[in-house]
Amino acid sequence: MCPSEIPADDRYDELIAPLRPVIERIGLDAFERERDERLATEQLGWLVEAGFARWRTPEDWGGVGARLSDLFRAVAEIAEVDPNLAHVWRNHFSFVEDRVHADGGAADRDLVARLGGGEVVGGGWSETPNATGERITTTARRDPDGGWRISGAKFYSTGSVYARWITVMAIDEAGEQVVALVDAEDPDVVVGDDWDGFGQRITGSGSVRYTDVHVPDERVHPFATRYPYQEQYYQTFMHAILVGIGRAALRDGVAALRARARGHHNGTEARPTHDPELLGVVGTVAARVYAADAAFVASLRSIDDTVDRHAELRATGADPAGDETLTGLLERSWITVAQAQTVVTDSVLDATTVVFDALGSSGTFRAIGLDRHWRNARTLSSHNPRVHKRRIVGDHLVNGASPLDRRDPTAAAAPSTAGATSA
Structure with missing residues (x-):
């Protein structure tokens, strides 16, 4: 189970x-x-x-x-x-x-x-690398006639091809980060279905260009006021998709093994479905998927606890930023999600690779499409590298460093958006 x-x-x-x-x-x-x-x-x-x-x-x-x-x-x-x-x-x-x-x-x-x-809302957060090395070059400037004007180009704009609205990260005239909700149907918005990754091909994660797009005041908000557990949200959403991919790889691997008519001449049984070595491969894949699922589910409680505390503070009019209980919950959920990231990512990438060991060369046929699971998992896993999260968890455990005190050394302004800016 x-x-x-x-x-x-x-x-x-x-x-x-x-x-x-x-x-x-x-x-x-x-x-x-x-x-x-x-x-x-x-x-x-x-x-x-x-x-x-x-x-x-x-x-x-x-x-x-x-x-x-x-x-x-x-x-x-x-x-x-x-x-x-x-x-x-x-x-x-x-x-x-x-x-x-x-x-x-x-x-x-x-x-x-x-x-x-x-x-539906799409995303406009990350940008492709530029000569200055700045993460965000999209600008938000005040319109003398009221509202704002947004200009710039985004990539990794997941969902934008399907979207009625797009959330856009920009830098205002004071150098502060703001998030604007832009009308995707505005004629000065050009959405490109040009995502070039080998996985997640139909997510609409390509480019969007904004040319002096007008946005009213009520649809522009300081990034600093956004909900404080957003990095936990974005990363766990990735985990949910990866877990789904792992389950699908197991499902399709089992079906493909059942469909095999003959085994390899080095096998132990004429019927592949009775070969203990191949059955062991399926068991290994099942264990990897189970591990990913378990880590994913285990991380959810800490997120709910964080959300509940934040909602409670907002409901009573208290300042969430000054609440020690919320700070502790934010730190705990951050670390929990980061630890889950390693287990989920490693397990699903392994499962979507090892599954081929239970099959012959026909397992690579395009008609089966088993490779899509690895391609999608690998693409998702590349967004927020787990190698950095491992270091942060280790620093927290060994040196007591809080993940909430991190600052992105390559960011142009204010807090890190590493967990919120990928496709």
Whole structure:
């Protein structure tokens, strides 16, 4: 039994039940869509119709009110059939998280309601390397007639091909980081479906160019005011997708072994399904997937605890930045997620490679598409290198260094956005 199959609370079971037939339907042609690089616009609409876009919207705002851990579990289930489509939602739910945990005024409620109705949000955070070495060169300047003007070019803009809105990181005239919600249908916004990675091919993670795009004041927010657990959010969303990929690799590997008609002449049995060495390979893959799933599930509690404390402080009007309990929870959840990252990444990359040892050369045929699992996992794992997270965890354990005190030495301004800027 995978950890994901261990009975969750009744609330999750209740939430996911109506979504599962939709997920099953999405999976019917997911391989063909990925192979042919066809966008999942219709399938995205099915999830919206099923209410998935409203999962993190509070019930008193007209939403589902799912916990963040519930959302991550659902993303893993979607990723098991279509990791590209699952990834499209990453920036959308981050923006919802931010607005729900902001002041929660009428403007935020109205906007979140629109997003819950299917106006999907894409991302515009990272940029390709430039001559100055600065991370962010996109600018936000005041418009004399009111509002702001956004100019620049982004890459790794996950979900933007599908999006009605795009969140854009920019530097204002004072050198501070701001996040603008830009209308993707503005004529001065040019979205390019030009993602060049060998995995996650239909996530819309390519380029977007902004040329003096007007954005009203209410849709521009200081980056420093964003929800403080965003790095935990972004990384765990990646874990959910990786876990889904691992489950899919195990599923497809088992099916491919069952379909083998004959074994290798060096094998121990004529029938591959009875060869103990091949069965051992499948058992190894299953163990790796189990480890990834277990680490993923184990990290979710610390995130929920952090979210709950932050929400409690916002509800009472207290300053979250000065709360020692929240600081401790943020540190604990950061370290927990970083440790999970190593287990999830190593395990899924291993599983999606080792699975081929149970198959013959036919296991590499394009008609099976087993290689897509490794390509997608490898692409996702390259966004936020686990080698850096291992160092930070070690520094915390040995020297007591807090991961919250980190500063990105290559960033142009203010706090590190390492966990929030990748595709």
